Amino acid sequence: MLDVQVSPSLPRFAFGRYDEVILDGISYRATDCSDDGYILVRTDASDVAESFSHAVLSQRVINGTLEHRRDEFLSQHARRRLRQPTRELSTLSPKTQRKAKNHEALVLAFLELEKEGKVKRTEDATKEALEEIKFRAGKYYSIASEADGGQFARNTRVSPEKVSASRLLKRVAPYSRDGLSALYGQDTQNRRERRIGPDELCLLTLTIRNYLSPERPSIADIVDDVSRAFRAENLRRKALFEQGSAGQGSGQPTSYLVPPSRETIRREINKLDPFEVVAARHGLDAARKKFAPVGTGMTLTRPLERVEMDAWKVDLKTIMSEAGIWSMLDEEEKAAFGLDMGKKTRWFLVAAMCATTRCILAMKLARAESGRAAMQTIDMIVRDKGHWADAVGTLTPWSMSGTPELIVTDAGSGFIDFDTRTAATDLGINIDAGPAGMPEFRGRIERMFGTMAGSFIGRFTGRTFSNTIAKGDYDSDKRAALTSEELSEALVRWVVDVYHRRPHAGLGGETPLNCWTRLVDKYGVAPMPSLERRRKALGTRTKYTVTKTGITILGIRYHSDALARWFMHARDPEVRVRWYSEDLGAIAVELDGVWVEIPSVLTRFRGQRAGVWLRTVREIRAAYAAEAAVSEAIIARTMDHIVALNANAMARQGLFVEDFSEERLKKLDATLMIGFRVEDTPRAATVPTGEDGLGIDLPTRRSPGADHAQPEASSGPDICEATVVDDVYDVPDLDDDWSIGEK
Template sequence: MEDGNKTRWYLTAAICTTTRCILAMKFSRAESSRSAVQAIDMIVRDKGLWTDAVGTLTPWSMSGTPELIVTDAGSGFTDFDTRAAATDLGINIIAGPAGMPEFRGTMERMFGTLASSFISRFTGRTFSNTVVKGDYDSDARAALTSEELSEALVRWVVDVYHRRPHAGLGGETPLNCWNRLVEKYGVAPMPCLERRRMALGTRMKYTVTKKGISILGIRYHSEALAHWFMHARKTEVRVRWYSDDLGAIAVELDGRWVEIPSVLACYRGRCAQTWLMAEREIRASRAAEAKVGEEIIAKTMNHIVAMNGNAMTRQKLFVPDYSAERLQSLNEKMLIGFEIEDSPRDPIVPSGDDGLGMDLPTGHPRSARSSAAGTDSTEEAAAYGLPNPDDDWSIEDK
């Protein structure tokens, strides 16, 4: 149940066929490429944050980059975004024949164990067919909330399934099998944050302005983006936006992908869910203010994480909709009239005297005004990361 209404959830899961360890679980309202991509994201990451949130007695450290992922023929796995995400991480992905579950026997058997050993303990369960269901009224008996289901499932997988002797492993537990083989052979390392952002982030296009790129009210800018904007004929660029870290985005500039940080440092390491909750709280409490500063944003997000961190982590088992279409909708509707005040420190690029563009340094002597004020053009260039005006340089090599 969710908000008092009965709902049906679909589970996307991944299992290691060698050790029988569960590597990913994601709940979604319907099969989609988002659930498949986020399941891949969970495969390659350490899952300690989920176990900490629900208080398991056993670690869930199984992670790494697999060589091959075999899926069913569902639309979520055959979608271009899913296959592109796996390929970008260096993972081969293939789909088994449709209508032949025996080709995915390990995963199908795990779902059977999940149904008989876990789901059967709760009221409101569904059945594989109407003959098995009989006159059991699943809708009338549904009582478990989605958050309770996710917490119970993590506890069962980590503390029960992984620690129980498995017939397919000759009586060894999946946990012991994983630890033994990792100690003997090792495991392919997890991809870094930058690579996950590129491979798993939402793919969209944005227009660059003199203020940079703004997504969900967060402004992203850098010296590299400013210099590109000065000479660009077309200002629309391809972007990768990763919901688990709002501290930067990946932008394609002249065929090369560049990491562009957020102007405000308080977004680094923060997920989209935390920021959207903070935005609602700030809007409600400071409706009369035209702009909100970095300190207020940082304190609000820290408060939300401290107060509701475990609950938000448990919700990470559910697939949020951060598609390009929804992000566009949030930009247009949710953040209307909500402006974030940039810190007066560390400007990206100094403006020209007319407020437009920037004054490029030249080899001419400093003006009398700058000399009288004691301003060193070399120091000024260094402060903004600009070329030394006393050096020979050109646009091409800078």
């Protein structure tokens, strides 16, 4: 069971007509919705309809057993899937990801120059700007990602070397249409070659240019023009053929052209540049009016239609607390949170806001902008935040969650990080980085930060003024009165109980909470991705060596029949792994190119977070330092004790960005887990012996009052059916003294 606490108000999910909903491996599509729930029909042509209440669907989403695929049955999405990889992008090979990263860096650099008017989509213009394109691409290409394999040094700018102007132009349009996944492509042998020949295509391309005329001919007119052009060309070729056969002139025998179909002509017309079409048929002024940006901004109607995410340097110097939850952290964790520096520190607040309702969907406190902070913020967006609100005692639920359609960020290093972009794409989220230095593209989140600076941060001592003139004689170092845990609690309470319930000018005086509730009831929201998808997209990307005992991470052993069968025939036991800190119950492992979920040997770890487990290890090591292995009963009791004692403190700490990078995982395995082993094999049976010292006595129903009833002699084979034997392998009562499992 997942370690989550749901909000008291249930969300209403949005399942569209062409969406696919997968429950227990069965594919459904929604046909009807009411205040009570959804009617889902199976897509296997059986026409079986089933009803699911909103409460059941919400519980499935929280458990991670519901997968929602937006517009899966839409025709254009089906065609797009033929052009794109069928697997999650983050699970493809490092070589493939490295190529895609190189291509995206060049495309993004090209689009930047295009917006500035420094390059056009022609081969000559692109060749002239190649050096500038390569230099700007280094900004994206130099950010470390899993695909690099550690080949780039930190703080070093590396630009792509081999760049072809023609190939770059071929990638710009697909990227603009389909996003990052278009750069991965597919094997050439899976692509069908065009049936139309080069001569036919050349004549067709010349003829459809007739469509670009002030007379505004229809597509039917162009079809007639193409037909006449092909007829005339074939007559000309026929004459050349006859001349060559008769030995007259210089004509050479040649083949006839095959006229294209009406659908082929229509598709080629639709490929014409839209701006050029309008300019040629209606005039340049009409084209400018149609395609020029509108100053009134975009119109948003649905919750999570557009989410703006940005990082803000907290306008406050905080004093790190050494009480409460911090006393349970070791020096390494204090260093990860910046608590070992012995001085006041600054924090970055990474926040995400629904642009339609102005509700804040996620917040993470980090020491610096990073891809890790961005990915954990995205994880918080899609998840229910009930336990964060309950931990600080808010008066209003924080139930805003779901899968956004689009996330818009700035051009900070954490948001243009390649791993972050692939993770968002795998979760079904489009992510777009706005132009650098232009916060007006993210005006709503920027204004929210301004409101927070004036309404929230200004209430605390220790505020750092933006410039020396505004600061005057104010000494922020001596008046830094807010600890970081208190800052986390204050942020949640201010967002949930103040900001969400305050009338918002951008909503016409409506509060963000009421706007969210109203629009969710009307449109619904897409549920969060399944647990398996979140694990592969957001999990720590690392490698481990498989042994006959499976894979052990942080003292937890993972094994399955599939892994055991693979190990028997594997030449290289090292595998790629996705480890998700929010659920230690399983890991994702790549076996022969296929990602398989490998569960933990002990079911106790299902739904448990890494933070709780690390504190459990420290508690057990302190109490049982001399023991070689600990039993499941000890682990269960210690984890329950820690959760009960520090649940609220750990929930407040959940706003901080946790460092579970590959490097830290390896370091924890090499330091914290030395000499620590979880006993996950069945313990030896402990049973009473018989009165004569031989064998054991088994009580039966016929002698309930006897402590050790003697079994009656019987030669029948069914004596076992009348015998009730105590479960001698039962796990000891947790109220008994703790014991150390023996192997």
